[in-house]
Amino acid sequence: MKGVILAGGTGSRLRPITHTGPKQLVPIANKPVLEYAIDDLVEAGIGEIGIVLGNKGRAEIQEYFGDGSDWGVDITYIVQGAPLGLAHAVGCTRDFVGDDSFVVYLGDDLMREGITELVADFDPAEYAAGIGLQEVDDPSRYGIVDVDDGGDVIQLVEKPDDPPNNLALIGIYVFTPAIFEQIETLDKSWRGEYEITDAIQGLLDDGHRIQSHVVHGWWKDTGKPEDVLHANRLVLDDIKTRINGTVEDEASVTGRLELGEGSVIEEGAVVRGPVSIGERTVIESDTYVGPYTSIGDECEINGAQIESSVVVGESEISADRTIVDSLIGRKATITTNQDKKPDGERLVVGQNSSLEL
Numbered sequence: 620m621k622g623v624i625l626a627g628g629t630g631s632r633l634r635p636i637t638h639t640g641p642k643q644l645v646p647i648a649n650k651p652v653l654e655y656a657i658d659d660l661v662e663a664g665i666g667e668i669g670i671v672l673g674n675k676g677r678a679e680i681q682e683y684f685g686d687g688s689d690w691g692v693d694i695t696y697i698v699q700g701a702p703l704g705l706a707h708a709v710g711c712t713r714d715f716v717g718d719d720s721f722v723v724y725l726g727d728d729l730m731r732e733g734i735t736e737l738v739a740d741f742d743p744a745e746y747a748a749g750i751g752l753q754e755v756d757d758p759s760r761y762g763i764v765d766v767d768d769g770g771d772v773i774q775l776v777e778k779p780d781d782p783p784n785n786l787a788l789i790g791i792y793v794f795t796p797a798i799f800e801q802i803e804t805l806d807k808s809w810r811g812e813y814e815i816t817d818a819i820q821g822l823l824d825d826g827h828r829i830q831s832h833v834v835h836g837w838w839k840d841t842g843k844p845e846d847v848l849h850a851n852r853l854v855l856d857d858i859k860t861r862i863n864g865t866v867e868d869e870a871s872v873t874g875r876l877e878l879g880e881g882s883v884i885e886e887g888a889v890v891r892g893p894v895s896i897g898e899r900t901v902i903e904s905d906t907y908v909g910p911y912t913s914i915g916d917e918c919e920i921n922g923a924q925i926e927s928s929v930v931v932g933e934s935e936i937s938a939d940r941t942i943v944d945s946l947i948g949r950k951a952t953i954t955t956n957q958d959k960k961p962d963g964e965r966l967v968v969g970q971n972s973s974l975e976l
Contacts (some may be wrong), residue, residue: 620738620793621719622660624724625708626653629815636975643726644679645847648854648895648913649877651683656724657690659733665722669715671696671708702811709794710802718796723815725790729850731836731857734791740832741793747827748798751791753834761787762816764824764831772829775816786831788816789838797827844946851929852911854894864896872920874910897932915949923953 626643643653653670660668668687672680677698687694699711709723718828720743722734734751741749749774755761758779765773765783776783792815801821805813822829839850860875864882872884874892882896887904890896894908897916902908907924914920923936928945930936936947938955947953 620665621716621721622663622665623709623712623716623721624653624656624660624668624670624726625705625723626670626672626676643676645848646913646915646929647729647850648858649897649915652729652850653680653684653726654727656726657684657687657692659730659735661690661692662733663722663735663738663779665680665738666691667695669695669697670712670726671697671699671798673699673702682783702812704808704810705815706802706813706818708803708814709815709818710799713796713799716796716799720793720795723792723794724849728790729837729839729854730789730791730834730962731838731853732834737791737793737830737832737834741830743795744832745828747795747822749793749830749832750819751834751838752786753787753789753829754785755787756785758782758785758787763787770831772819772823772831774823775820777816786833788897789834791834792819793830797822801825830952845944847929847946848927848944851913852927855895855911855913856891860892864898870902879916919949927966 634910644651657668670680681696684694697711697715699708720741722738737749737751750764752764757768760778762784763776763779763782763784765776766786767773783974798818798831801818802813804821805817808814808817819829836852839846839853858875858877862876862878863880864878866872866878866884867886869886871889875888877895877898878884879898879900881899884890884902885904888899888902889907890902891909893910895900895913897914899916900914903921906920906921908914908920909926911927912925914930918930918932919935921937922939924941926943928942928947930947931949933949934947934951936953938953940955
C-alpha cells in the first residue's frame with residue numbers, strides 16, 4: 620500500500636502566517652504539521668509516499684522533506700497546480716499509485732491515534748474504499764456517513780437536517796484504483812471544485828462496497844489560528860520531559876518540558892509545563908513561559924509572560940506584557956511601548972513583523 624498526502628492548499632485562513640510560508644510547515648509543538656502525517660504513514664508500515672503540492676510553498680516543502688530518507692521513506696512530489704478540490708488532487712496521483720491501494724491523508728490534519736488500524740483492517744479484495752469517521756456532537760454541521768449494522772457505508776449526506784447518526788467524515792481515506800474512474804466522470808460542484816465525496820458516492824452507486832472505520836481519540840484540522848493553538852495544546856498534553864539544553868540553577872521549571880539542544884533557561888526564569896522549546900533559544904531571567912506554549916528555534920524571550928501560544932521561531936520578544944492565545948510568525952520582534960499597559964495581548968503576527976506593545 621502507498622501513501623498520499625494532500626498538501627496543495629493555499630492557507631488563506633492562516634494569513635498572515637502563510638503569506639511567507641506554506642501552512643503545512645506551521646509547527647505544532649515544534650514539528651511541522653505535515654510531518655505528523657508522514658509519521659503516521661510510517662507507523663502504519665507505508666514506505667512510498669506521494670505528496671501533492673500546489674503552486675504555493677512547493678519549494679519549501681520539498682526542501683524540508685527532501686527524498687524522505689530522513690524518515691525512512693521514499694517521497695515522490697506530485698504537482699497539482701491550481702487547487703480544484705480533493706478529488707482533483709487525488710486524481711493527480713494516478714501514475715504514482717499505479718495498481719496499488721493507497722491511503723489519502725490531508726496534510727493539515729492531526730490524529731492522536733494515527734492510521735495503523737485503518738490500514739490494517741482494509742481488504743482491497745472486498746472493498747473499493749475505506750473512510751475514517753468520528754463521532755461528533757453536532758452532526759448537522761458535518762458530512763455524515765450512514766452505515767449498516769456491519770459497518771458498510773450506505774450513503775454520504777452533507778450537513779443533514781435529520782442526521783441518521785453522528786458519524787462524520789474526517790478526511791482520512793483508503794482507496795483502490797477504482798476511485799480514479801469515478802474522478803474522471805465528475806463535474807464541478809457549486810464551489811467550483813471536484814469533490815471526493817461525489818467520487819465516493821459514485822463507487823456506492825456502481826455497487827462497490829465501502830468500509831467505515833471509526834477513529835477514537837482526537838482529530839484536528841489546523842486550518843485557522845485558533846485551530847493551530849488548540850492542536851498545539853492537544854499535542855503538548857502528551858509530551859514527555861526531554862531536556863537537551865541547559866536549565867540554570869535558580870530557574871523555576873515545573874511540569875513536562877521539551878528543551879532543545881543549545882537552548883538555555885536562565886536563572887530567575889519561570890517555566891510551567893507542558894512546554895516545548897526548540898534549539899538555540901534563550902529564556903532570559905524574569906521571563907515567564909506558561910503551560911501549552913511552544914517556542915521555536917533561535918528565539919530570545921526577555922521579560923515577557925507568554926502562555927497558551929505558539930512562537931514559530933527566530934523571534935525576539937522583549938515586551939513586558941502578558942501574551943496569551945497567540946500565534947507569532949518567524950522572525951517577529953515584539954517590544955514594549957511604555958505608554959500602554961493592558962492586561963493581556965492576543966496576537967496573530969506574521970513573519971518579519973515588528974510590534975510595540
